[in-house]
Amino acid sequence: MNKRPFKTSRFISSFARHHWGLSLLLILAILGTSLSGLLPAFALRYIIDQEIQPALNAGTLPETGRLIGLSLLFYGCYFLEGLFTIFENFMIDVYGEKLIHELRYLMLEKSARLRLSYFSKHGSGEMSSRLTDDVYAIELLFSEGLVSLLVSLAKIIGIWVSIFVFNWVLGLLLFAVVPLIALITHLFRKGMLKAQIANRKVLNEESNHFAETIDNLRLLKDLGKEPYRESNFKGLLGRAYQSQNKTALFDSFYSPTIDFIKAIVIALLTLVVAYSYNNSTLVLGLSIGTFAASIDLISSIFAPIQAIGEELQSMQEGVSGIYRVESFLNEEEISPKDSALTAGKVLTPKAGTPLLRFEDLSFHYDDGTELIFDHLSFDLPAKQQVCVIGRTGAGKTTLFRLTLGLLEPTGGALLLNGNPVQAIPDTEKRQIFGYVEQGFKPVPGTLRDQVTLGDPTISEEAVKAALSESFLFDYVKVHLPNGLDTPFHSDDFSRGQLQLLGLARAIVTDPSILLLDEISANLDSATEQQVIQAITRARQSRTVLSISHRLSDQLGFNQIIEVENGHAIAKQ
Structure with a gap:
């Protein structure tokens, strides 16, 4: 019998400790992707403030070779970010597949210890659904949800710290926007979670219904019960359609809402700075290079925030899968066997x-x-x-x-x-x-x-x-x-x-x-x-x-x- 209930968080923690080498590489990939994403903005600030603006103030232009070198520096930052992104995606796939493989193996071992009553109460389709659909949902939670969410949060923190270094007033203004984004994200997350759990439940019922129909096809034909089963299946399809529509509704509204807030923030900042333009120094003590870099970073901060909405959708599917997998792994087991009883x-x-x-x-x-x-x-x-x-x-x-x-x-x-x-x-x-x-x-x-x-x-x-x-x-x-x-x-x-x-x-x-x-x-x-x-x-x-x-x-x-x-x- 299980003495300690199964928890997905405990399983992932144990997996991370056991595979510490892979875990370390994954952390390095996440940090590398987050930090390398800041390099283009810093390079842009340097190129404008230290290279182009001084030359313009002197009434000259940088040499062509110098401009080519600066261009290569700027795009080299993007290239480095791309390399870290490739490494990050590779590590997420490797780490996620290994984690899910061990989880599926754990569930197969559990199935051998389940009481017969479990199989009497649950159809053949539900068992296969637990091992495929629900575990795949957890894989999405990990690869496209949890890890990507950590990357997005790391990028947001890095961008906010960078803007604060550029200008502390801008940093505070940007920080003031975060609660609004957090509130919107919370409301959408709550709605998506409820819709995803309902959708996952209906999908499992569909899978179970279909498997039972196939297993008893001859009996259904002999008794003329095909219309009855068809009617039940249509009802399940209708419920699945409604729950999926709710999920799609939340998903379709989230990204445009974030885009709208981004446009307002950038437009207001641009209007304030442009209105008070005076030679090479802007309002709030911003140089032209700092302003350009800040606009680039502010635009960039909304990308991970927007991605959080998509990652949350994957996480909602994964969370509903976690509930079902944990329920399965905590089912009552048969009594322990005595190996001495040959x-x-x-x-x-x-x-x-x-x-x-x-x-x-x-x-x-x-x-x-x-x-x-x-x-x-x-x-x-x-x-x-x-x-x-x-x-x-x-x-x-x-x-x-x-x-x-x-x-x-x-x-x-x-x-x-x-x-x-x-x-x-x-x-x-x-x-x-x-x-x-x-x-x-x-x-x-x-x-x-x-x-x-x-x-x-x-x-x-x-x-x-x-x-x-x-x-x-x-x-x-x-x-x-x-x-x-x-x-x-x-x-x-x-x-x-x-x-x-x-x-x-x-x-x-x-x-x-x-x-x-x-x-x-x-x-x-x-x-x-x-x-x-x-x-x-x-x-x-x-x-x-x-x-x-x-x-x-x-x-x-x-x-x-x-x-x-x-x-x-x-x-x-």
Whole structure:
């Protein structure tokens, strides 16, 4: 479990300390860009006051070679600023990509520790949206928002200090404009943040809606529910359009407002200075070069201020992404696993202890309080063949998920040879449990991958043995020319054969406990007989838990347990 809540600020701080070299280079790039941006104004002041104006006062012009040199000096300042800008952009990209890579990796690690209830409450589209859209929004926050904002602030401070050095009265006048800009920026930021959070929420709902529609497309067509889903999606599109319009409205008004204030400030300063012009000295004690440099700097100070508005928009998207990423990384986790509980250890019988014990077990889902199981107690000895029955919704599949450790009891315990099931590491469970679902779930890859699930420790001999035990090996040899390396296509197998393939997947690691979840559902009688023969062979020397009342008589289970009202009732 998490003992300390995840905070993005803490993560970035830790990242900066760990990658101190990159952090130092990024700081140098920011400082270099900010300081080099001041050089053209200082060069302009020097050229006018120290070179051109003295020559004009003397009734001459600087030599052509001198003018060319001064021009090269002036444009050299811009060239140096451009080099630092290139370096800054490069460092932002490198630093940002590395930071986001580590954040995505952290989220993937977190997903392996989430409770099953999280995936029940959140659609497949939301998970992918968290890893892509929300993390990308944080990347924008960092690269186009936070760092660019720091650069802009550094430029504003550098320009204000430079103007104060030129003339302290001008510095104070410029400083008086800052609160007005800050107020405008705050008002726009507040509006943009609200609109961006609403927009991000709708975009995630759209992604989730689309993914769920694709996953259930056949069911929607069979039930004729396409218009219903289409209507819902149109509603989401409408909400997204409205929230995006609000964001665009704030964005479109911000830049012209800043431009208007800039024009007023420069126009007033120019009018005052021009009105009081007297030889080479202007009002407020400004020289012509200082005045020209001041106008250049004042014009320049509005560029980073204007950029702050654009950076704030990126930051609003990032902030809304941060809320969602932090929420994900602070989700409740499964209980810690005990690495000492290997398959060999937990399967070692203990005198007087049943293989599986449901000990005063209670359970309800995280999003409710109604108990699915209420102080459930029963023992399951080794090699027992048990059929679990009960009405739909009674909790039969939930019982299986508790047995597999996918869900954790709300109260009581579920013990395997005296060891808590939820503490067994996931890497050990395929050696203990074999689980056959109602419908076969393929994975990308070959036929071999369908059985091994990409586990390289499973040998080819084990795969062939599992297929043979499931009555599929001969079919594979005859109909699949590349054998186990044939790319898997579900059309190559009948529905019954896919169930047999699921059985092969379950028994390939030779588990001691076999769980069968309604595997005879939707099978015709002929196919069902194939499955029964395979199960009869596979259940020998194994403990079996099955949900299938149809097969109870044909398979001859030792015991039938009915799940009803949160309790287990032995029927025979």
